[in-house]
Amino acid sequence: MICPACKADGDKVIDSRPAADGRAIRRRRECLACGKRFTTYEQVESPGPEVIKKDGRREPFDGDKIYGSLRIVVKNRPVSNERLQAVVSDITAKIKNEYSGGISTAQIGELVLNELLKLDEVSYVRFASAHKRFSDKDEFITSLKALPRSLQVIKSNGRYEPFKREKLISSLSIALRKRPVSQRKIENAVDQIINKLKNRDEVSSSELGTMLMNLLREIDEVAYIRYASVYRKFQDVSEFTKEVESLSEEEKLER
Ligand SMILES: [Zn+2]
Structure with a gap:
């Protein structure tokens, strides 16, 4: 306890x-x-209300089912198991106290969504899309736009990290080292990528790497050719960045 x-x-x-x-x-x-x-x-645990399913059938309420589906939506997200269990207890208590006459699966879904919104935005989006809460796509997109922005980068090992503008700028700066491209132009290029991602909540690092590479091709052909072959070996921007850094080190040594 x-x-x-x-x-x-x-x-x-x-x-x-x-x-x-x-x-x-x-x-x-x-x-x-x-x-x-x-x-x-x-x-003795009180049994809780009956759950009324979409087809009208009824079944006993089971908090473990909520826990089970939440475990799936928070996969790879920075949400501890303790936090998740606390959320499930809160939802369960609310259902037992306020819905003694029965609760529909749609109502449970609403309660879960409200809690997820406070817990983790990406999990909220996953749950909402999996449970088709929204009758049409526009409604769903409008709801996403209302969320605070926090783009997550999914790395090649499956981990998530918050998107960082500075990180992308430094990757491009490394690729363009000693090339006639201004810092301002690099920053504009990065903002172009950010603009393309503005309605997304997740992007894989390999997709980000491809976007970065395509931009590089437009900005400076030499830098692109110099690094494209290197990049293609890698799934991950960070791996690419490391490789580029080591190349630059070798360049210095050769001089
Ligand atoms: Zn104590």
Whole structure:
């Protein structure tokens, strides 16, 4: 049990007795970390409302199902399991308290979306598109535009990292080292890429690499030829950047 005072996980039970006419057990606990005493009640889990499915069939509510589908939408996202479990408990409590007469799967979907919006934007988008919440595509796109921007780059190892304008500028600057191209032109080129990505929430690093390479071809043919062959070996902009950097090192050594 997490201590309400210091959030440490670890306590000892110092007293245990029946409560609510034997329908619950009341336990006094003491935090092993800070010594704070607190009370917990254990009782038979209330079954919760029936879930009314799209075809009208009914089934018992099962919080584990929400947890299961959320596990899928937060895959590779920076969302801890503790955080996810807390979200599921919140949704479950809300459903048990406010929908005792029954809840439709669409209503559950709405509750889940509201929580996901607070938790992680990319997960929200995945869930919304997987559950076809929106009746048409325009509606979906309008909803995406309303989200705060946070473009995520999916790296070749499956990890995500936030998109960084500076990182793209430095990749291009390295590729264009000693070429007659101004910093301003490089920045404009990067903003062109950003503009193309403005309605996206994810881009793979290999796609980003291809966009970068296409731009390079327009800006400076020599830089493009010099690095295109190198780039094609790599799935990943960061690998490319490393290779280009090592090439530049060799150039310096040769001089
Ligand atoms: Zn404590």
